[in-house]
Amino acid sequence: MQPEWNAYRFEELSNDLLYEILAVRQEVFVVEQTCYYLDADGKDQEAWHVVGTVDGRVAAYTRVLDRGVSYADYASIGRVLTAPFARGAGLGRPLMEYSRQVLVRAFGEREIKISAQAHLQNFYASLGYVGIGDVYDEDGIPHRAMLYDPAYHASIFHL
Structure with missing residues (x-):
């Protein structure tokens, strides 16, 4: 399964693509994770929306935000998902790598x-993220804050 990767500002999303992303x-x-929360949180308008499509369907997605939107001092990549029909196809790594590229360009x-x-x-550690703080509950699911520091990675690869 080879998705077509694209990134869109909110105003560039067609009505149909926005509807599919939200769905x-x-x-x-x-529904699947039974987390009852307001998904339309006012951040989508500030985001880059990274979308991997397969046969015209959303197969993978992230929302990329600059610092000051979700976290005061950090940019973020969130709403990370692989659609049920595309799971097991190895889309997680290219999705996160492309999302970081979009973040850096933007x-x-x-x-x-x-x-x-x-x-x-x-999985996230294999992409260079380091866990910070303790595991916490977010919407009934254990989570951990993780940080990617490009300065740290630059020092490793440019000794």
Whole structure:
């Protein structure tokens, strides 16, 4: 499964694509994970929306935000999902890598903070994120804050 990757500002999303994004976010986060929260939180208008489509369907998605929107001092990548029909196809890594590229192009190199589901810490660590603080409950699911520091990674690869 080879998705087509694109990134859109809110105003660039067609009505149909926005509807599909919101529908798959609700399918995964509200229905599947039984997390009852307001998904339309006012941040979508400030975001870059990273979308991987397969046969015209949203297969993978993230919402990329600059610092000051979700976290005062950090940019963020959130609402990370793979649609049920696309799971097991290895889309998580390219989704997160492309999302970081979009963030850097849009906002410059930044520290990135994510709220990772605790059972996915090893996956995010393999992408360079480091756990900070303790595991906490977010909507009934254990989460851990994780941080990506580009300065740290630059020092590792440019010794």
